[in-house]
Amino acid sequence: xxxxxxxxxxxxxxxxxxxxxxxxxxxxxxxxxxxxxxxxxxxxxxxxxxxxxxxxxxxxxxxxxxxxxxxxxxxxxxxxxxxxxxxxxxxxxxxxxxxxxxxxxxxxxxxxxxxxxxxxxxxxxxxxxxxxxxxxxxxxxxxxxxxxxxxxxxxxxxxxxxxxxxxxxxxxxxxxxxxxxxxxxxx
Numbered sequence: 001x002x003x004x005x006x007x008x009x010x011x012x013x014x015x016x017x018x019x020x021x022x023x024x025x026x027x028x029x030x031x032x033x034x035x036x037x038x039x040x041x042x043x044x045x046x047x048x049x050x051x052x053x054x055x056x057x058x059x060x061x062x063x064x065x066x067x068x069x070x071x072x073x074x075x076x077x078x079x080x081x082x083x084x085x086x087x088x089x090x091x092x093x094x095x096x097x098x099x100x101x102x103x104x105x106x107x108x109x110x111x112x113x114x115x116x117x118x119x120x121x122x123x124x125x126x127x128x129x130x131x132x133x134x135x136x137x138x139x140x141x142x143x144x145x146x147x148x149x150x151x152x153x154x155x156x157x158x159x160x161x162x163x164x165x166x167x168x169x170x171x172x173x174x175x176x177x178x179x180x181x182x183x184x185x186x187x
Contacts, residue, residue, distance in 0.1 A: 016140070023145035024105060030152040031102050035065070037159045037176065038072060038095065041088070044180035045075040065099055084183040087162055094155050101148045105140065 007013060016024065039059070046056035055075060062068050069092055076088045160176075167179035 017142070019142040020140065020145055023142050023149055026149035027102055027105050027145060027152060030149055030156060031098075033156050034095065034098070034152060034159070037156065038065075038068060040163075040176040041091075041159070041180060042068070042072050042075060044177040045079045045184065048177065048181070066096070069096055069099070079184050081183050081185055084166065091155070091159055091162060094158070098148070098152050098155050102152065105145060105148060108140075 007018075014021070042059045043056055046053040046059075055071070059068060059071050062071065073089065073092050076085055076092070080088060163176045163179040166183045167174050168182060
């Protein structure tokens with residue numbers, strides 16, 4: 001539970017309610033786990049014995065998640081056995097969709113409308129930092145934000161379930177990388 005006086009520590013009072021802030025926090029925390037799983041999936045496609053593997057270096061030096069997902073899709077198409085590609089492509093597609101929702105929550109401007117004088121519980125505006133992008137307006141209430149957090153949670157579980165299936169054994173301890181290397185094409 002958030003202490004009642006927690007807001008009093010800040011000089012600027014933010015618009016979202018405590019419940020909304022908690023839900024936004026769940027979006028952030030759940031998303032960081034998804035980012036780590038994407039990294040594990042991509043690193044599994046690299047040469048585990050070569051810390052300077054070019055695919056790993058390219059991924060690790062790329063900041064944009066959209067570009068990282070493009071790299072994951074490319075590696076899936078070229079390194080993963082045919083029977084396993086479609087489920088990974090579905091995970092990549094869901095990750096892209098959830099990323100868009102997450103970005104609207106995290107990068108949207110909290111105000112009534114673009115260039116508004118009043119801040120409200122609604123997010124508005126493009127967040128593409130110089131790239132062409134469509135403005136959006138989305139009422140961000142607790143229920144809507146928590147739905148995004150739950151969708152991220154479901155994505156995370158689907159990624160882990162996929163790794164468990166790829167592992168193929170009831171082995172108690174394994175890494176995502178070990179499991180995914182089992183479904184790669186021979187090099």
